[in-house]
Amino acid sequence: MKFLRALVLSVLLLSTGCGSRQVYIKITGYAQGGPYYVTCSTSSTSRAEDLKKAIDDTLSAIDWSVSGYNKGSLLTKVNAGENPPLDSIFIDLLTLSRRLCAETGGAFDVSCAPLFDIWGFGFKEGRMPSQAAIDSAMAVVGMDKYRLVKGDDGNTYLDMPSGGKLNFNAIAQGYSCDAVARVLDAFGSENYMISIGGELVCKGNSARGDQWRVWIDSPEDGNMESGVKKQDVISITNCSLVTSGNYRKFYVVDGQKYSHTIDPATGRPVTHDLLSATVLAEDGATADALATALMVLGPEKGMKMASDWTARGRGVYLVYGPQDSMKVWHTPGLKLESEE
Numbered sequence: 001m002k003f004l005r006a007l008v009l010s011v012l013l014l015s016t017g018c019g020s021r022q023v024y025i026k027i028t029g030y031a032q033g034g035p036y037y038v039t040c041s042t043s044s045t046s047r048a049e050d051l052k053k054a055i056d057d058t059l060s061a062i063d064w065s066v067s068g069y070n071k072g073s074l075l076t077k078v079n080a081g082e083n084p085p086l087d088s089i090f091i092d093l094l095t096l097s098r099r100l101c102a103e104t105g106g107a108f109d110v111s112c113a114p115l116f117d118i119w120g121f122g123f124k125e126g127r128m129p130s131q132a133a134i135d136s137a138m139a140v141v142g143m144d145k146y147r148l149v150k151g152d153d154g155n156t157y158l159d160m161p162s163g164g165k166l167n168f169n170a171i172a173q174g175y176s177c178d179a180v181a182r183v184l185d186a187f188g189s190e191n192y193m194i195s196i197g198g199e200l201v202c203k204g205n206s207a208r209g210d211q212w213r214v215w216i217d218s219p220e221d222g223n224m225e226s227g228v229k230k231q232d233v234i235s236i237t238n239c240s241l242v243t244s245g246n247y248r249k250f251y252v253v254d255g256q257k258y259s260h261t262i263d264p265a266t267g268r269p270v271t272h273d274l275l276s277a278t279v280l281a282e283d284g285a286t287a288d289a290l291a292t293a294l295m296v297l298g299p300e301k302g303m304k305m306a307s308d309w310t311a312r313g314r315g316v317y318l319v320y321g322p323q324d325s326m327k328v329w330h331t332p333g334l335k336l337e338s339e340e
Helices: 045-066 074-079 088-103 110-119 131-138 172-186 284-297 299-312
Strands: 023-031 034-042 147-150 156-159 192-196 199-203 212-217 230-236 239-245 250-253 256-259 274-281 315-320 327-330
Touching: 023 045, 034 045, 034 172, 045 074, 045 088, 045 172, 088 110, 088 147, 088 172, 088 284, 110 131, 172 192, 172 199, 172 239, 172 284, 199 284, 212 239, 212 274, 230 239, 230 274, 230 315, 239 284, 274 284, 274 299, 284 299, 299 315
Parallel strands: none
Antiparallel strands: 023 034, 034 192, 147 156, 192 199, 199 239, 212 230, 239 274, 250 256, 274 315, 315 327
16 A cells, blocks of 8 residues: 555536435545546535545554555554554454455465565565575464553553564455445445445446446456456445456466465465456455455355355455466356356
8 A cells, every 4th residue: 555645536416216315426536656536426526525535544544554655653663673553444454354364264374474575575576585594584474463451541552472474455445445334424425336456335326226246357467457357247235345366466486377366375386277266245345355265265165165154245256277278167147247
């Protein structure tokens, strides 16, 4: 997540339902390393500026708490070995991360930051790490090594191993979508779609009066721009949707492709053929983390875990196999354009 830059507001009248007082507006801006988009219904466009400010303030607060790119954030201080008192955002996100780590059997683990660094997907240039470097990083990986503790001053602090680091990139954008959703709920919006870094949270219906239709990108190497090559289109409402994949973030050394997804159990990039994982879940933070976990687990283990999630109303869409013969697997009940 990069710190917030100048934001732009665009208020557009998209639809007015027959006899309805709700109109749709669009708010756009820049946050967490890229643009964000909010399309929402409102009873009056006169509050659009207030809504935009509330969204910006919310995203800024998250940035100053858990951004690894913001040099003044709490996370940056924690990762530098300082011991600052934590705010509610940091505490909430770490608590969520701990729960989701346990739910995924450790496949999702925000304490893997030292591994991201040595493999070149953190803030250092990529190069092949030695086994000694991997072992050293693995010594400080594991959510059981990071504990929230109450100080004598009443504040909450993080007890963590020396040299340990956290990286919330695989959950923070979904979490941010949830936070913006709460802002929209407070403003009385009955229908909305929030997109931050491609992570989505939606409620109600689109301006067309039907469910929100979301494009799933084809996970082809070289498909660097969303919305260009289609895998499928899915209709969703009252849920979150996140897609994670290995087709945009990887590097090649001596002809070998290395994924950006690191397995916390081995300390190395995954080697299976799962190309992308799309997750529908009850909130953005959960969908974000579970999509990452599936990319760690791979197709076989991922299918088994995803099947267990259906009882909780979650959905999963996996694309796997060789680039020239990709296969699709998904849980029942998804509203897909390819199956209409």
